[in-house]
Amino acid sequence: GDRREQYPHSLQFYLEPPTESISLVEFESFAIDRLKLLKVVENLGVSYVRNTDAYQTKLEQELRKLKFPYRALAEDDYEARRKDHISHFILRLAYCQSEDLRRWFLQQEMDLFRYRFSQLTDVLMQKFLEHVNLSFEVVSEDLKNELSNDLYVSTPGFIQSKVTEQMFYKVGLADAVDLFRARRVFIKDGFAYVPFKEIDVIVLNSYRTKLSKALALTARSLPSIQSDERLQPLLNHLSHSYVGPDYSIQKNTGKISLEQIDALSVKSFPLCMRQLHRALRESHHLRHGGRMQYGLFLKGIGLTLEQALEFWKKEFIRGKVDADKFDKGYAYSIRHSYGKEGKRTDYTPYSCMKIIMSNPPGQGDYHGCPFRHSDPELLKQKLHSYKIPPSGITQILELVKGMHFQLACQKYFELTHDVDDIGFSLNHPNQYFTESQRLLSGGRELKKELNNSGNFQQKNNSQESMNSNSTPTSSNATADTELEGLEAYFTED
Ligand code: SF4
Numbered sequence: 001g002d003r004r005e006q007y008p009h010s011l012q013f014y015l016e017p018p019t020e021s022i023s024l025v026e027f028e029s030f031a032i033d034r035l036k037l038l039k040v041v042e043n044l045g046v047s048y049v050r051n052t053d054a055y056q057t058k059l060e061q062e063l064r065k066l067k068f069p070y071r072a073l074a075e076d077d078y079e080a081r082r083k084d085h086i087s088h089f090i091l092r093l094a095y096c097q098s099e100d101l102r103r104w105f106l107q108q109e110m111d112l113f114r115y116r117f118s119q120l121t122d123v124l125m126q127k128f129l130e131h132v133n134l135s136f137e138v139v140s141e142d143l144k145n146e147l148s149n150d151l152y153v154s155t156p157g158f159i160q161s162k163v164t165e166q167m168f169y170k171v172g173l174a175d176a177v178d179l180f181r182a183r184r185v186f187i188k189d190g191f192a193y194v195p196f197k198e199i200d201v202i203v204l205n206s207y208r209t210k211l212s213k214a215l216a217l218t219a220r221s222l223p224s225i226q227s228d229e230r231l232q233p234l235l236n237h238l239s240h241s242y243v244g245p246d247y248s249i250q251k252n253t254g255k256i257s258l259e260q261i262d263a264l265s266v267k268s269f270p271l272c273m274r275q276l277h278r279a280l281r282e283s284h285h286l287r288h289g290g291r292m293q294y295g296l297f298l299k300g301i302g303l304t305l306e307q308a309l310e311f312w313k314k315e316f317i318r319g320k321v322d323a324d325k326f327d328k329g330y331a332y333s334i335r336h337s338y339g340k341e342g343k344r345t346d347y348t349p350y351s352c353m354k355i356i357m358s359n360p361p362g363q364g365d366y367h368g369c370p371f372r373h374s375d376p377e378l379l380k381q382k383l384h385s386y387k388i389p390p391s392g393i394t395q396i397l398e399l400v401k402g403m404h405f406q407l408a409c410q411k412y413f414e415l416t417h418d419v420d421d422i423g424f425s426l427n428h429p430n431q432y433f434t435e436s437q438r439l440l441s442g443g444r445e446l447k448k449e450l451n452n453s454g455n456f457q458q459k460n461n462s463q464e465s466m467n468s469n470s471t472p473t474s475s476n477a478t479a480d481t482e483l484e485g486l487e488a489y490f491t492e493d
Helices: 002-006 024-047 053-065 078-095 099-118 122-131 141-154 160-165 173-181 196-220 222-226 231-239 258-267 271-283 288-301 305-316 323-337 352-357 376-385 390-401 405-417 429-440 444-452 459-467
Strands: 168-172 186-188 191-195
Touching: 002 078, 024 053, 024 078, 024 099, 024 231, 024 405, 053 099, 078 099, 078 196, 078 231, 099 196, 122 196, 141 160, 141 186, 141 191, 168 173, 168 196, 173 191, 173 196, 191 196, 196 222, 222 231, 258 271, 258 305, 258 429, 271 288, 271 429, 288 305, 288 323, 288 429, 305 323, 352 405, 376 390, 390 405, 405 429
Parallel strands: none
Antiparallel strands: 168 191, 186 191
16 A cells, blocks of 8 residues: 555665654664665675675675565565665765765665666566656667667677667667767667666666765755754764774773783784874874874773873873873873763774774874875885785775775785684774784684674664763663654755
8 A cells, every 4th residue: 555655666766855753763773774784785895796696695685684675576575665765864864974975875875776776677677767767768679670780780799689689778878878988889869779788877877876966965954964963963973883882891901911012012903003002102192183092992902091091101201291291181181081080971992984084184193094094105115014915915005995994904904814804894993903812812713603693783882882972962861752854854955
């Protein structure tokens, strides 16, 4: 009945924003699930050739697991379609906020769409084309026969006899630019004659154009999103999100001695933290951004407040800061980050997304993500000095070029730990550390088990982490309130 009409297809262009009210709880869980899905899409896109069997199988598994529509033929998957629809729009809000975020989102959504479109049967494809107003004129049999030689010559991959069996569409040039450029279609009187099997290029193009326009539009409504005190923390959290444990609860507090840090920084720190540690040891100082990023990381790996005070003090007084100044100034902010001063907020170590996306380092800063923020030439030198083999460096730089910073970091992990497959999806410097320690202490079996239970466990934690963050957040008490008028954010101006 009604519900069916709302989503006549398993696939959509997401042209209409959702109009129903949804609870904040559902809002968040939908968003997190889609984020997980897009992360899988990103990972697969780098590790597998798109549209190979392995790629498709893995993606289908993930769609099923997260309860998104996974097979176009499934008739009664209203809930999955609804989730697909709403979650797409929520992430649009979170990922319209900067050029980097938009690009990432667009890329993953395109890949996801490409896969899902490829799963449609011919009949469903046809239906879908009509649905999204891309129902191009079918070239009549007569005309096709008349043009058969031209079609055969201009369309690679056909033998002449097949030309007449294939359905061709007359497509306006604007829609067929890619095929035209690649000299893959026959052109006549301002129309491209596109064979059915190439129609996906056209559809994808159309989708890309629509989605990037929509993202730009949504970005313009940013001020209204930012002034929404229920939404803003949620969305910020999402765009910086990494959907695993937040490492604010230290199980290993006090298990590390200060003497171990130098050695650990070489063996088990990700590049960002290794760089900060080295800079600290060399210049006996770090600026605020570095102190925050590194300090919270150290807290996450188990340094107690007392240890942290000792660690920073020892280093700083070797530089330009005297003990008195340290006690009066820096010590306060360290206690603060442990939640012992001020608002007593227990700060959470930064995730990769946060490090990559916010507060880029300036001159004299050592924070940030070296894969994102270092000049490629410097990065190359650094990796070289850390004894990464040239072939590995090339691989890393390729990933960096494609803006896959976390995957580049995973590669670095693999190379420095001498494993072929990292076996987890890296999202957090403290996760890097934990996994490294586990591996080095020979806990491979344990690692497997933990991975099976999912990288993405502890969803509820993200709720907690939001509340324990420095940003004002919606408390649990308001989490059940209905969120109305989502569509208001998507309408023009
Ligand atoms: Fe650090 Fe994450 Fe960048 Fe790796 S990807 S260097 S862990 S911020």
